[in-house]
Amino acid sequence: MRTAVSLARHLVCSLGVLFLLIADAAAVEHPTPQTPVRIGVTAVFLDHQTAFLDDWREYLETRLQRRVVFKQRSTYREIMEMLLEEELDFAWICGYPFVLFRQRLRLLAVPIYQGEPLYQSYLIVPETDTDTGSILGLRDKVFAYSDPDSNSGYLVPQFQLHALGEDRNNFFRRSFFTWAHQKVVEAVARGLANGGAVDGYVWDTLAKVNPELTSRTRVVMKSKKFGFPPFVARHGVDNSEFRKMKAVLTGMPNDTTGRALLQRLNLDGFGQGNEQLFDGIAELVEAIPGG
Amino acid sequence: MLSDLSLRYKVPLRISLLILIVALAVTVSLLARSYLMFKQDLFISSENMGRIVARTLTTALLHDDVWKAYEIINAPFSVDSKEAALQADTVIVLDKSERVYVSTAPRQYPMLSDPALKDDEIAILKQKLSQHDPTSRVTIEMPGLGNIYVVTPIDSDGVLLGRLVMLYSHEIYIDRFLAFVRQAAMTAVLIIVLLLPFGVYWGQRLSAPLVELSKSMGQVGSSIPQTPDSRIFKGGDEIGQLGAQFARMIEQLRDKEALEKQMVVSDRLAAIGRFTAGIAHEINNPLGGLLNATNTLQRHGAQDPLTCKTVSLLERGLLQIKATVAALLVEAKPEVHPVTHQDIEDTRTLVMPAAQKKSARLDWVNGIHQPANVPSTYVRQILINLLLNSIDAVPNHGRISCEVSTTDGVLRIATYNEGEQINNHDLEHLFEPFASGTESGRGLGLWVTYQIVNTLNGSIEVSSAEDDTQFVVTLPLQQAA
Known part of the structure; x- marks a missing residue:
């Protein structure tokens, strides 16, 4: 009996020591590394919200136990180049470049928007234009694209013109890139362009946060649904980092801070996703000669 | 009418008028100068702005980046307050063929359109511009034009890529100028309000001696006026001298009047003297005879008592007449020491x-x-x-x-x-x-x-x-x- 008690006491003590050792070992095993996690962001969402990115970075740093750096560039291409040059670990890019560089990227997560990992491309015209019913009504007009590497802001209208048998290079009198979906909305709203192609998710989100701007535009046509611009990792990213990042992103709806951030993104969450989601975009790429 | 007005009012009025004229002249000249300065300010700052914007636009035009060009020309408009800076109403970038490349008012000046077709002013402007070297900066303000146009060439390595046209409404400096006018007017009114009482006071002080003198002068002739109050005529200036001179004149008039009075009295007394002397002389001659006669009668005449008494009575009467006459005449007394x-x-x-x-x-x-x-x-x-x-x-x-x-x-x-x-x-x-x-x-x-x-x-x-x-x-x- 006595022995049993003393044994039990010994065991408790040993367990305590062991626990301390494990805790210590864990601390040694996962120190905050000097090299931060580098995440590239593009204009697939309202990327000019510096305050939001700050909060998100803080959230990710807490979850990942690592320093996080967001990198912003004015074009998709620059982010893609940085990713392929391994200057970035992760990036939130458009489905179009993902399709193009699928071999060199790993799909990390796909945002869930309105219950599914899909979105549309909107064709918009100024609110004052009540006649235009399709892209054909914009012949010889000024058209605003968002980015030449954007699916919704470039590839979709290009495909539409191609599908309609139009010369997609000379259909518009003039076209230009604004390098961001929100700026396409601005260009159309101000009458600089007679029409524009915009990410439907961005337009919908803008309609919530800046309804005055979107009210000056009219959505003429919504495309079929495509895979939502995905979070990707460069090929060489460490597996554990990849898993951790994936867990953090997909776990965002599980805590208050994460939910608040998602709400500001106007998203439901991030899902596992699969590459088949982007087959639709791949079809467009194949359909357009030289696309 | 005005020339008949008393100096009491005329001098203060003239001083007030002078103050008004000076205040107005200063205000107007200041305003004229500030008007020109406002305008010059606008020109200089807009030309500088044009140079900076044009330089920034070069890359956008070279890369044919419409949106970037649009954002560049819109940048100054992100400042809300029009008061803060002299801001262009509209900015237009024209391409080499003088069509709109991009503008801050895309609905009014759509891309690729010829702005001169819709806007007569731009047509006039283009005509004007054709007289200038396309690579030179031009600021055009014409009476017929509602705006001021600042035109800056956009070039790269001496090759003209396009032109930056900035439209400034005249109102932009007229508003500022009017604000300045209000301020200047208030200052002028304040100065006038402060100076006018002084003007009136000085004017009255200046005119008071003259008014007093004029009043006193007016009395000369009918009577001799009072000597003017020496407090009004203090000092050695012309007015002081005039006052002193006038006081002397009054004194002389008084002396003259006194002298005249005295002369009248003397003359009268002299006349009376001559008259009484004459009468006395005429009386004295027969009187001497009469006294001699009574004397003779008393010595050698009848000695009856009645006659004696009558002669004595006559003599006493005659002696009294003699005494009275003697009193009238001042005779040279023999007894002189x-x-x-x-x-x-x-x-x-x-x-x-x-x-x-x-x-x-x-x-x-x-x-x-x-x-x-x-x-x-x-x-x-x-x-x-x-x-x-x-x-x-x-x-x-x-x-x-x-x-x-x-x-x-x-x-x-x-x-x-x-x-x-x-x-x-x-x-x-x-x-x-x-x-x-x-x-x-x-x-x-x-x-x-x-x-x-x-x-x-x-x-x-x-x-x-x-x-x-x-x-x-x-x-x-x-x-x-």
Whole structure:
């Protein structure tokens, strides 16, 4: 009996020591590394919200136990180049470049928007234009694209013109890139362009946060649904980092801070996703000669 | 109308007008200058702005990046407040073929359109621009144009890529200018409000002496005005001199008037003197005969008592006439010796009983210590006449004083009494015979005194105030032969 008690006491003590050792070992095993996690962001969402990115970075740093750096560039291409040059670990890019560089990227997560990992491309015209019913009504007009590497802001209208048998290079009198979906909305709203192609998710989100701007535009046509611009990792990213990042992103709806951030993104969450989601975009790429 | 207005109003009005004119002139010149400066400011800052924007646009145009160009030209508009900077109303970038590349007002100036087709002003502007070297900066402001156009070339390595046209509304500096006008006007009003009271005060101060002088001048002729208040005419400037001169003139007028009055009196007295002398002479001749006749009759005529009594009566009457006539004539007395201290004292003894009768006090100053060369008989007669008149004039227990002295070659006799004031009319006729016939005298005392003073080439002055009547006789001392 006595022995049993003393044994039990010994065991408790040993367990305590062991626990301390494990805790210590864990601390040694996962120190905050000097090299931060580098995440590239593009204009697939309202990327000019510096305050939001700050909060998100803080959230990710807490979850990942690592320093996080967001990198912003004015074009998709620059982010893609940085990713392929391994200057970035992760990036939130458009489905179009993902399709193009699928071999060199790993799909990390796909945002869930309105219950599914899909979105549309909107064709918009100024609110004052009540006649235009399709892209054909914009012949010889000024058209605003968002980015030449954007699916919704470039590839979709290009495909539409191609599908309609139009010369997609000379259909518009003039076209230009604004390098961001929100700026396409601005260009159309101000009458600089007679029409524009915009990410439907961005337009919908803008309609919530800046309804005055979107009210000056009219959505003429919504495309079929495509895979939502995905979070990707460069090929060489460490597996554990990849898993951790994936867990953090997909776990965002599980805590208050994460939910608040998602709400500001106007998203439901991030899902596992699969590459088949982007087959639709791949079809467009194949359909357009030289696309 | 205005020229008839009194200086009292005219001078302050003119000073006020001057203040107004100066305030307005200063304000207007300041405004004119600031108007030009505002405009120049606009030109300089807009040209600078044009240069900066044009340089920034070069890359966008080279890369054919419409959106970037749009964002560049829109950047200045992100500042909300129009007050903060002189801001263009519209910015247009024209391409090489003078079409709109991009503009801040895309609905008004759509991309690729020819702006001159829709906008007449731009058409005029383009015509104007064609006269200039396309690579030069031009600022165009024309009466016909509603805006100011600042045109800056956009070039790369000397190759013209396009032109930056900035439209400024005139209102932009007119508004600022009007704000300045309001401020300047308020300052001017403030200055005027502060200065006007001073102007009015100075004006009145300046005009007051002239107004006073004019008023006094106006009285000259009808009467002699009061000497002007010396406080108004202080200082040695022209107005002060004028005041002093005017005061002198008034004094001279007074002297002249007094002299004239005196001359009238003297003339009258001289005429009366001649007249009485004539009558006395005419009376004296037969009178001497009559007295001789009565004398003869008393000595050699009938001795009956009635005749004797009648002749004696005649003689007494004739002697009285002689005495009266003698009193009218101042005859040269044979007894002539210089007046001495004792002569004066004798006179005092003579008048003392009369003074004592009225219980009057007689203050006596006898300043003759050496014989003075003036006939003593005359002096005594003058002194007796004046003193008896004084005693007669004072009330009971009144005071009389007498002072006799010699100074600077003259004998001076001065008497004072506390009698009633002699009125002006009486003063004028004081020395005429029988002028002031009183119960006690015949009214010849002063007449005789005057005659004696005249005979001795002296002067007699009288002044009378309340309880102070004064006679002053001055007689020149005669040179010892």
